[in-house]
Amino acid sequence: MTVDSYLAFIAYALATTVLPGPNNVLLLSAAGRNGIGKCRSLLFGIWSGLVTVMLLAGIFLSVLDRFVPQITPVFKYIGAAYILWLAWKTWRRPPVGEGDSDDTDSLRFRDGFLLQFLNVKVLMLGLAAFPGFFLTEGNTWPRAALVPLFAVSMTVCCGTGNLIWTLAGSIIRPVYNRFYRAVNLFMALLLVWCAVKILLIGR
Numbered sequence: 001m002t003v004d005s006y007l008a009f010i011a012y013a014l015a016t017t018v019l020p021g022p023n024n025v026l027l028l029s030a031a032g033r034n035g036i037g038k039c040r041s042l043l044f045g046i047w048s049g050l051v052t053v054m055l056l057a058g059i060f061l062s063v064l065d066r067f068v069p070q071i072t073p074v075f076k077y078i079g080a081a082y083i084l085w086l087a088w089k090t091w092r093r094p095p096v097g098e099g100d101s102d103d104t105d106s107l108r109f110r111d112g113f114l115l116q117f118l119n120v121k122v123l124m125l126g127l128a129a130f131p132g133f134f135l136t137e138g139n140t141w142p143r144a145a146l147v148p149l150f151a152v153s154m155t156v157c158c159g160t161g162n163l164i165w166t167l168a169g170s171i172i173r174p175v176y177n178r179f180y181r182a183v184n185l186f187m188a189l190l191l192v193w194c195a196v197k198i199l200l201i202g203r
Contacts, residue, residue, distance in 0.1 A: 006153075009133035013125070013157035021121045022086065022191065023112075023158070024165035029090055029187040030107055031169025038107055039166055045112025046162060051155040053116045057126035058134075058147035080120065080195040087191035091184050126154065 023046050030039050116122055134146045172183070 005133055009129060010153065010157065012129060012133070013154055014160065017125070017154075017158040017161040021161075022115065022119050023122070024161055025187055025190045026086065026090075026115070027162055027166045028169040029093075029183075031166045032172045032183060033093065033169075034107065036166055036170045039169075041109040042107040042112040043162060043166065045109035045114075046116065047112075047155055047159050048109070049113040049116030050122060050158050051151050052113075053119075053122055054126050054130075054151035054154045055147060057123065058130050058150050061127065061130050062147065077199070080199050084192065084195045087188040087195070090191060091188035093180070093184050122158070129154065 027039060027042070027046075030042060130150050134150050
C-alpha cells in the first residue's frame, strides 16, 4: 500500500463518517439531553464496537470475500429495522427531569458496542473501503498488517465524526427542554432518513 492510496482512504473515511449516521445522530441526541459526561460509556462502546467490526470485516474479506453479496442484504434489513426502532424511542423521549433513569440506560457501553454490528452504514463502509483501498493490485503488504491498520484508521476517522456530533449536542443542551418535542422529532426523522438510505444502498 502506498502513502497516496492510504491518504485517499483517510479522505474517504473522514468524508463519509462525519455525515449524519446512526452513531452520530444518536450521540447528538444523547449529548443534547444528558451532556457529554454521561455519553462517555456510549462513546467508548461505539468505538470498541467500531474497531471490532472493522477487524472482523478485514479478516472476513481477506478470507471469504466471495460470500459478501449474499450476506450484506441480511444486515441491511436488520440494521434498518433497528435504526427505525431507535427513531421511535428518540421521538418518544420526555424532557429532562422525566424518565431520566430510563434514558440513562440507553447510554450504556453495551448499547454502543452492539449497535455497530447492526449499523449497516459502518458495515458498508468497511466492506467497501477494505477491498477498495487495501486489497489493491500490486499491494505487497501482508494481510496481517493491513487488517489492524484498516481497523484502527477507520475507528479514528469515525471517532472524529462522533466527537464533532457529541460536542454539537452538548451545545444545544440548554435549549433542549424548551423545544424537546421539535428536537426529538428532528432527531427521529434523521434516523428514519438513515434507515431509508441504508435500504436504498445497491438499488
